[in-house]
Amino acid sequence: xxxxxxxxxxxxxxxxxxxxxxxxxxxxxxxxxxxxxxxxxxxxxxxxxxxxxxxxxxxxxxxxxxxxxxxxxxxxxxxxxxxxxxxxxxxxxxxxxxxxxxxxxxxxxxxxxxxxxxxxxxxxxxxxxxxxxxxxxxxxxxxxxxxxxxxxxxxxxxxxxxxxxxxxxxxxxxxxxxxxx
Numbered sequence: 001x002x003x004x005x006x007x008x009x010x011x012x013x014x015x016x017x018x019x020x021x022x023x024x025x026x027x028x029x030x031x032x033x034x035x036x037x038x039x040x041x042x043x044x045x046x047x048x049x050x051x052x053x054x055x056x057x058x059x060x061x062x063x064x065x066x067x068x069x070x071x072x073x074x075x076x077x078x079x080x081x082x083x084x085x086x087x088x089x090x091x092x093x094x095x096x097x098x099x100x101x102x103x104x105x106x107x108x109x110x111x112x113x114x115x116x117x118x119x120x121x122x123x124x125x126x127x128x129x130x131x132x133x134x135x136x137x138x139x140x141x142x143x144x145x146x147x148x149x150x151x152x153x154x155x156x157x158x159x160x161x162x163x164x165x166x167x168x169x170x171x172x173x174x175x176x177x178x179x180x181x
Contacts, residue, residue, distance in 0.1 A: 002131075002134035002135075003130055003131075003134060004126060004130070004131050004134060004179070007126070007131075007176060007179060008179060012042070012043040012044075013042060013043070014042065014043075014096060015040060015041070015042050015047070015093070015095040015096070016040070016041055016042065016095055016096045016097075016098050016126070016172070017038050017039065017040045017041075017091070017092045017095040017096070017097055017098065017123075018038065018039045018041070018098040018099070018165050018166075018168040018169035018172060019036065019037065019038035019039075019050075019092070019097060019098070019099055019105065019161075019165050019168075020036075020037050020038075020099065020100070020105060020161040020164035020165040020168060021033045021035065021036055021104075021105045021108050021109065021161055022034050022035035022064075022068045022070060022159065022161045023064065023108055024056050024058070024060060024061055024064050025061060025063075025064055028107045028108045028110075028111035031064075031108075032054070032056035032057070032081070032112070033054055033056075033081065033108050033109065033112050034053065034054050034055075034056050034060070034064075034070055034075060035051075035052065035053050035054060035068070035070060035160065035161040035162075036050065036051070036052055036054065036084070036088055036161055037049075037050070037051045037160070037161030037162030037163070037164060037165035037166075038050040038051070038088070038091060038092065038165050039165050039166060039169045040091065040092070040095060041169060046169070048091070049162070050087075050088065050091045051161065051162040052078075052079070052084050052087075052088075053070070053074060053075055053078045054075075054078060054079060054080065054081055054084050055075045055076075055077075055079065055080050056075065057080055059072060060072045060075060067159055068159045068160060069159065069160065070160075081112050081115070081116065082116055085112060085113060085116060085118070089118075092121075092123060094123060095123060096123060096124045096125070096126060097121065097123045097124070097125045097126070098125075098126045098128060098168060098169065098172050099126075099127060099128070099168060100127070100128045100129050100144040100164070100167075100168045100171070101127065101129050101144075102125050102126070102127035102128075102129075103127070106121060106125060109121055126172070128144075128147075128168055128171050128172050128175065129142050129144075131172070131175045131179075132147055132171065132175055134179075135175045135178050135179050136175075136178070144164060144167055144168065144171070145158055145167075147171055148167050148170075148171065151170075151171065151174050153167055153170045153171060153174070155167050
């Protein structure tokens with residue numbers, strides 16, 4: 001029995017939101033979310049998309065910029081988290097959240113919410129990394145880009161939130177299709 005066996009019996013009307021964040025570093029207590037990308041979908045396909053750059057209210061670290069390609073110039077004039085997070089919360093509603101290595105993204109989102117004195121996310125969460133391990137045991141690697149390559153999912157702009165959310169959505173669909181076999 002896998003952690004996500006409940007997905008097999010999930011009502012087709014269940015709404016999911018695949019999402020990804022880009023951040024200024026790896027520690028949610030010390031670093032900030034600078035980009036959120038999300039795709040809301042159900043069993044019939046994509047319903048809506050959400051993508052926003054967020055000014056971190058501090059300079060962009062060079063190491064993070066090398067990884068995600070996001071620069072101070074790209075963040076100049078962008079809204080801060082307090083302006084963006086209410087829109088993101090409205091977008092996800094009570095949908096089931098889908099993320100690859102979900103604890104990373106959830107911890108960053110919850111830290112950002114805490115800074116605004118808002119409650120943490122309470123949505124049900126599916127981690128596609130764990131789901132892929134359950135459905136496809138024995139693969140050599142379970143990083144998002146490795147799985148995308150393995151399943152022929154085109155990663156157009158790796159390490160950018162909107163494209164990583166799309167890849168996560170497509171990986172979730174591959175897992176769901178093969179989970180029910």
